[in-house]
Amino acid sequence: MEYVLGHQGRLYVYDGGPLFTPEPAVATEQIEERYPVASELELVLSKAPPEGFVPLDLRAELSMAEESHFSRLARATQIAVWHDQHRFCGRCGTVSASVRGELAKRCPSCELVVYPRISPCIIVLVTRGDQCLLAHNTRFPDGRYSTLAGFIEAGETAEAAVAREIMEEVGVEVSNIRYAHSQAWPFPHSLMLGFYADYAGGEITPDGEEIDLAGWFSVDNLPQLPPEFTISRQLIEGFLQRQD
Known part of the structure; x- marks a missing residue:
């Protein structure tokens, strides 16, 4: 142990x-x-x-x-x-107690049970032929570009979140949304669901809030990319390998 x-x-x-x-x-x-x-x-x-x-x-x-x-x-x-x-009950404020044999906390007063929070997010690489759409988030270092991402809203499917986030952040439509793989992202409790999607129409228009720059990039004109351990980089590398 x-x-x-x-x-x-x-x-x-x-x-x-x-x-x-x-x-x-x-x-x-x-x-x-x-x-x-x-x-x-x-x-x-x-x-x-x-x-x-x-x-x-x-x-x-x-x-x-x-x-x-x-x-x-x-x-x-x-x-x-x-x-x-989650030291205290979110319903009544009583100090919560761990549940023996289970990864959970129970309120001894109102018996509300809570489990570790997981926040599902989508992260997606949009492609157009031999090009991929990469964007600069306002929180990124200068010059670094990445895929698009966002939280899945209540009652929303992952695929619907992909289309919505892309439209909100860069103003383009997509089709052929397909799941790739996932990655636990402990900052602090996200589960990143990775997707690819095909460009279907529209002009790139950054929202100016989260995204200030975005464009189409091919294998021979890539900007600075995210670190190799991130799912965003893995999605990009997967696309680039298929261009060989």
Whole structure:
């Protein structure tokens, strides 16, 4: 069994030491809660991080992680965030209690049960022949472009969200929407559903709020792309490989 330390919605690591340890890193009386992450990994949530421990740079760690390691880190982080954000019942305000044998919290007063939050999002690469549509989000560094993405709204299908987000962000219509693959995205609790879609009409018109620049790019004129570990980069690479 290995252990990973968490506190107030973040993972912690001993400065200069391994992320996963063979023993819990805190004394028993300092443990706030424990949750299973994988068959051989447990998340230990501490009342306070021990001396010498520092918050994990999650993005940097994920950028170097293999798929199995990525999955364990994403799950541990999302559980830590959920525990920190659901200490009290959302209905009556009573302190919630963990449900033994289940990843859930129950209010001892009104018996409301809550599970870890997962926010489904779509992320999509629009293609037109040998070109793909990439956009610069206003939060991105200068020069970096990526695919389009957005949250799925209540009562909406993933496919409908794809068409809506593309129209809202860049003003074009699409067809042949098809699912590719997914990625857990622990910032803080998203599930990214990756799609491809074919351009069907309209002129690119950035919304000016989230997207300030967008255009068509081919394999020989690509802008700066997202990091390799992101699903957005994986969608782009999948398209580029089919152009060879």
